[in-house]
Amino acid sequence: MKYILCEDFSGRPVPFLFPGRVAHQDMREQLPYARVLSAGYIALEEGRFVCSGGDAEIGAHSRAEDAECIAAFFKPADNAES
DSSP: OEEEEEEOTTSOEEEEEEOTTSOHHHHHHHOOOSEEEEEEEEEEETTEEEEEOEETTTTEEOOTTHHHHHHHTTSHHHHTTO
């Protein structure tokens, strides 16, 4: 899977996960947020998210904190606000 992590209108990071066959640039064009924080590939390995790579076309790459940030959206307390 691929992901793009954007900054929402309140300054919080918001992840978008999408299939590998969709180009990062094509997904980026669909997002309403102005600022991309990072982008790359995401996988679930041994029960943990692992982020890697990036996309030169949108000028973003994965960061060390991305996996933890994305995982937080799968916790019940965080989903209440989403």
